[in-house]
Amino acid sequence: MSAPFMSLYRCCQRSALLVVSRRSLSSVSPPSSVSPPSSVSPPSSVSPPSSVSPPPLHTRFLLYLTQCFYDVEMLQSWTFLQRWKRIQKRNTYYGYTQKNYGSDIAAAYYILSLKGGLRFVGQSEWFIADRRGKFNWAFLDHKDTPLEEVNMNYTDINYRGLDNLEEQKSLRTLSLRGCPEVNDWFLARLHMFEDSLEELDISHCPRITTGGLAALRNLKGLKRLDVSSLPGISSPGVVIILLEEMLPKCDVTANGYDHTLREES
Amino acid sequence: MSTWRRVHVNLRKAHGLFPVSSRRVTQPNTWKYGHLTLCKSLSTSRPLRDDFFKDLEVQLAAMRQKALDALPGSDWSPLKMDRSLPPERADVVIVGGGVIGWSIAYWIKQKERLRGGVRVVVVEKDPTYSQASTVLSAGGIRQQFSLPENICLSIASAQFMKNINEHLHVLNEDPVDLQFNHSGYLFLANEEVAHIMEENYKTQRSFGAHVSLLSATQLKEKFPWINTDGVALASYGLENEGWFDPWTLLQAFKRKALSLGAEQSIGEVTDFKYTSNIATTAEGDQVVQRRIKSVKVQVNNSLEYQPIECAIVVNAAGALSGKLAATLGILLPVEPRKRYIYVLNCPDGPGLDTPFLIDYSGVWFRREGLGGNYIAGTSPEEALEPDTSDLEVDHQFFEEKVWPHLASRVPALEKLKVTSAWAGFYDYNTFDQNAVIGLHPSINNMFFATGFSGHGLQHSPAVGRAMAELIMEGNFTSIDLSNLGFRRIIQKEPMLERNIV
Numbered sequence A: 001m002s003a004p005f006m007s008l009y010r011c012c013q014r015s016a017l018l019v020v021s022r023r024s025l026s027s028v029s030p031p032s033s034v035s036p037p038s039s040v041s042p043p044s045s046v047s048p049p050s051s052v053s054p055p056p057l058h059t060r061f062l063l064y065l066t067q068c069f070y071d072v073e074m075l076q077s078w079t080f081l082q083r084w085k086r087i088q089k090r091n092t093y094y095g096y097t098q099k100n101y102g103s104d105i106a107a108a109y110y111i112l113s114l115k116g117g118l119r120f121v122g123q124s125e126w127f128i129a130d131r132r133g134k135f136n137w138a139f140l141d142h143k144d145t146p147l148e149e150v151n152m153n154y155t156d157i158n159y160r161g162l163d164n165l166e167e168q169k170s171l172r173t174l175s176l177r178g179c180p181e182v183n184d185w186f187l188a189r190l191h192m193f194e195d196s197l198e199e200l201d202i203s204h205c206p207r208i209t210t211g212g213l214a215a216l217r218n219l220k221g222l223k224r225l226d227v228s229s230l231p232g233i234s235s236p237g238v239v240i241i242l243l244e245e246m247l248p249k250c251d252v253t254a255n256g257y258d259h260t261l262r263e264e265s
Numbered sequence B: 001m002s003t004w005r006r007v008h009v010n011l012r013k014a015h016g017l018f019p020v021s022s023r024r025v026t027q028p029n030t031w032k033y034g035h036l037t038l039c040k041s042l043s044t045s046r047p048l049r050d051d052f053f054k055d056l057e058v059q060l061a062a063m064r065q066k067a068l069d070a071l072p073g074s075d076w077s078p079l080k081m082d083r084s085l086p087p088e089r090a091d092v093v094i095v096g097g098g099v100i101g102w103s104i105a106y107w108i109k110q111k112e113r114l115r116g117g118v119r120v121v122v123v124e125k126d127p128t129y130s131q132a133s134t135v136l137s138a139g140g141i142r143q144q145f146s147l148p149e150n151i152c153l154s155i156a157s158a159q160f161m162k163n164i165n166e167h168l169h170v171l172n173e174d175p176v177d178l179q180f181n182h183s184g185y186l187f188l189a190n191e192e193v194a195h196i197m198e199e200n201y202k203t204q205r206s207f208g209a210h211v212s213l214l215s216a217t218q219l220k221e222k223f224p225w226i227n228t229d230g231v232a233l234a235s236y237g238l239e240n241e242g243w244f245d246p247w248t249l250l251q252a253f254k255r256k257a258l259s260l261g262a263e264q265s266i267g268e269v270t271d272f273k274y275t276s277n278i279a280t281t282a283e284g285d286q287v288v289q290r291r292i293k294s295v296k297v298q299v300n301n302s303l304e305y306q307p308i309e310c311a312i313v314v315n316a317a318g319a320l321s322g323k324l325a326a327t328l329g330i331l332l333p334v335e336p337r338k339r340y341i342y343v344l345n346c347p348d349g350p351g352l353d354t355p356f357l358i359d360y361s362g363v364w365f366r367r368e369g370l371g372g373n374y375i376a377g378t379s380p381e382e383a384l385e386p387d388t389s390d391l392e393v394d395h396q397f398f399e400e401k402v403w404p405h406l407a408s409r410v411p412a413l414e415k416l417k418v419t420s421a422w423a424g425f426y427d428y429n430t431f432d433q434n435a436v437i438g439l440h441p442s443i444n445n446m447f448f449a450t451g452f453s454g455h456g457l458q459h460s461p462a463v464g465r466a467m468a469e470l471i472m473e474g475n476f477t478s479i480d481l482s483n484l485g486f487r488r489i490i491q492k493e494p495m496l497e498r499n500i501v
């Protein structure tokens, strides 16, 4: 088992070195993207830069490697799996905390560990994790106070993590801007806040599609919804009109779409 | 000697980081591209000796492969082989390459301990799937059943679809997008059947399904476009219910199973070869035990046929599985039943919040896309079942049986236009309208996964897993489906859904 991995490791190391050296070279003299690193030649002698090469070099290189070696293929699928496992692990159910400190503290702890921010009901103070994941432990003082506002912008929250927020019956504002793991299944689970949620921001989430937006019909108390810049919805003009029709009491914000398209529809 | 010469010749060639002969022969065209971009820069200072040993290794590997090919158990033969023919031997032969068949193939390959350890062949007679139920279905998934088995199968399948890319993602291919619409199912009940709905609701909740009950007033509040006359109670799925693209699911299973090494062969299974044994029970009765030795595959458009020697056969032939079982003289109560789906257009019909609505009259409809399109249908009465020799659509049926109920339930649809229609075959279990899953009692290597009667698509991921458990481990480990086995048919104990329609 270890022998193929060692050879693979060495191979990767070498190729990484080559890729790096080539990169630095091309940054020095822009047009020379194909010349070997050993012979630094003037730009004139180099073949013309390829204008039609959509996939970046390292993807092409990896693709090539996987076609030649099972090991690389295995390594790639292994990293894929590890990434998924890591995200699942970060979103596990905080059962132990919940048992010892109650569901509100567990929810707060979960949010802060994912580098999110929150505000308890009746408090004006926000608890926010900083960029390096450090946060103020004083949130432990608010035992049995439910959350009112939660800000999970740009975090790894996924539908599994929602287990931790299940008991939050007074959650009014939820902000999920730019979350890579928020998808349609996540939106379909938001029905658990159907009585309390008033503001929802799901802008810039790459995995949301129209099929998930239909699930927002269960949030009957929604007053403000931000669906700006969702790359996954195909005909945004129609979808936004339908969304406004479905949630008549809600103010839908939708920026970042091609304006001409909206006027047409 | 010739090996040696080849090595020698190779030595003189220009070498890149990867010697020419080390690439897999199956992908010759990918080489050119990589060669041009990579080799120039990488071939600067590598000792030739290194290449020599590498090439030698490769040649030895090729020799080993040849020796392996000649061993018994492989397909190699000294005569020229026709690759389009099915293999001569396999461990598991799955008859029917619909969503059920491919799901089983995927799960078996996923569970095998050693890569290539189990040889799975899926035999499909029609690679265009022109008549397969999978691609002609409505694509719905719901948890609103009454049998615990069906509820659990739905929950497990929804769980699978949630993580579909962790299961069915193939390296360097696009991720799977099922186009799942999370719009839920809405069942309507009248006074007579409301109590059944309430009981079902309790069962569903107890298994963890997210379903809610609505009174007529609540229903009106939630869906103002529904005419609630005659409705006593409604049950509405909040989560894990909706519809998706069946073709994508089928292709995703197929792509992943093939990438894991399952094989596909095109042809129709027409016959089986088996051995019989007579056993005597404790009471002194004599029972015939049979064991299938090989499956006869008739190659399409030709007189050629090929037997596949196999250890296990899975009957996943959908609507035709009854016919397939009949060739063995087994009475399997599964037959094709024709069902119509009509595509409607109505610009001022209900909008994005339209669920998969099922009225107590049996009529159903759901949204299709965003442009005011819907699809609708209903099941005919038992006595009026249409002829199943073709897939012609009866438009009269819509006028008489579907439209009146639909227009009275959803007044906004009164001005609808039927834009097109299609028909498909239910794999209808005439005995109790539920799946038959498991081993046949008297043929000890024939498994069934059929008879889903209109909910096979949504259960396919979980059924595939259950079948793979049964085949590979000998019993069900995740969901116990032993009540859905063949035995109930022999013992005449139907497992009926207590449904409102």
Ligand SMILES: Cc1cc2nc3c(=O)[nH]c(=O)nc-3n(C[C@H](O)[C@H](O)[C@H](O)COP(=O)(O)OP(=O)(O)OC[C@H]3O[C@@H](n4cnc5c(N)ncnc54)[C@H](O)[C@@H]3O)c2cc1C
Pocket (backbone or CB within 6 Å): B095, B096, B097, B098, B099, B100, B101, B123, B124, B125, B126, B129, B131, B132, B133, B134, B135, B136, B137, B138, B139, B140, B141, B267, B268, B269, B270, B316, B317, B318, B319, B320, B321, B324, B339, B340, B341, B423, B424, B425, B426, B427, B449, B450, B452, B453, B454, B455, B456, B457, B458, B459
């Ligand atoms: C109109 C309609 C609506 C439906 N709606 C839904 C729904 O909303 N939700 C849901 O879950 N389910 C629905 N279903 C049911 C669902 O489509 C089926 O239960 C499911 O597709 C069964 O899958 P299968 O793989 O067993 O069968 P199939 O998809 O029919 O596949 C069987 C395959 O076996 C092949 N075959 C048959 N005999 C042989 C042979 N002797 N040799 C080789 N190959 C053979 C056939 O060519 C076929 O491709 C619907 C069905 C219909 C007809």
